[in-house]
Amino acid sequence: MSEFIWQDDYKIGHPTVDAQHQHLFDLANKIVEADSSDTLTHLFMLFYQHIREHFAAEEQLMKTYEYPDYTAHVATHNRMLDRLNEITQTIADRQWHSANIRIFISNWVLVHILEEDKLLGDYLKSRQGLNA
Template identity: 25%
Template sequence: MAFFNWEEKYSVGVPRFDNEHKKLIGLINNFYEAMKAGKARDVMESTCNELVNYTKTHFANEINALKKTAYPNIPAHEKEHAYYTKQVEDMKAKLDSGQPVMASNMGNFLKSWLVNHIVGVDTTYGKYFK
């Protein structure tokens, strides 16, 4: 059973970004499945690498699209993206250098990203795409 199932409350009202957010939910679910199986350490590096790629692509796509709308909060949105990007880069740097990263910290970070950023921030921009 998935840790997170896609629900309408996660929808930002823009199919392209909903699909990209579903990819993040897939990463979260895969990571939590590995945690449940006691194999979180085995997938931390690959999950982190996927997150690095995801942040680069998704955040750029989002900001570029927002700049074509009348969305008023682009600077704040970019600041949010910078925060999540830094968190992912810091986690990757720790893993790459052999420093320990707690699986629960990574899991909590991913959950926070979904709840605080997507539901709390991204859902505000959908009306600007109509």
């Protein structure tokens, strides 16, 4: 059974960003269900790579549409990447605890997607007709 359930409430209204977020949910579920260290390492590498690609795409959107909170949003991304690097090290050291990814995803959903990314989505909707 999936631990992280995608809901329409998580959508910000941008199809690419929403699809990337949903894919991250899928990867997170696979990570918490990993049954071996090798599987966990592989899945977490995919998760990290996808997050980096997602952040780059999101940051490009913010630049394109001149998002006023760009700097603060990117700083949040960087803090999340720092946390992912810490988790990666715990995996490499075989000190992994599945609670780490649960906490990270919960915080990411509750704070980043539902608050910060939603603000970005609202801004993009307001600009939709200007730079379409």
